[in-house]
Amino acid sequence: MVSVRPLVVNIVNKPARLVADQRYEVTCESAGSRPPAVITWYKGKRLLRKVKDDTREHANLTTSVLSFVPNTEDDGKAITCRAENPNVTGLFVDTNWNIEVVCKQLTN
Structure with a gap:
C-alpha cells in the first residue's frame, strides 16, 4: 500500500469568541x-490532550x-490541528485557529 499524506484538515464548529473558564469542544x-x-x-507549541478520535x-x-x-x-x-500520516515522517497538514x-x- 502506498502511503499518502492527508489532503485536507479543517477545524469545524469553532465559536467566534470563547468565554473564559467555560468548556468547549x-x-x-x-x-x-x-x-x-x-x-x-x-x-501555541504545547501539545493538548483530546477526548475522542474516530476513523x-x-x-x-x-x-x-x-x-x-x-x-x-x-x-x-x-489552536493548531495537525493531521499526520503515521507511516511517513513529515507527511502532515495543519490548520490554525486564533482564539478570542x-x-x-458578571450578572447581578
Whole structure:
C-alpha cells in the first residue's frame, strides 16, 4: 500500500469568541491520508490532550474532538490541528485557529 499524506484538515464548529473558564469542544476533520491520519492538537507549541478520535475507513475521514477550557491568558493564541500520516515522517497538514477569549460577564 502506498502511503499518502492527508489532503485536507479543517477545524469545524469553532465559536467566534470563547468565554473564559467555560468548556468547549471543537472538532478537527482530516481526509485523504492512507493509512488514516493521526491528529494532534496544540495551543501555541504545547501539545493538548483530546477526548475522542474516530476513523471511518470507507469515507477516508479521521476526526478528533478537543475538549478544553480557555482562560483570559489564551486570548490571541493559536489552536493548531495537525493531521499526520503515521507511516511517513513529515507527511502532515495543519490548520490554525486564533482564539478570542473574553472575560465571563458578571450578572447581578
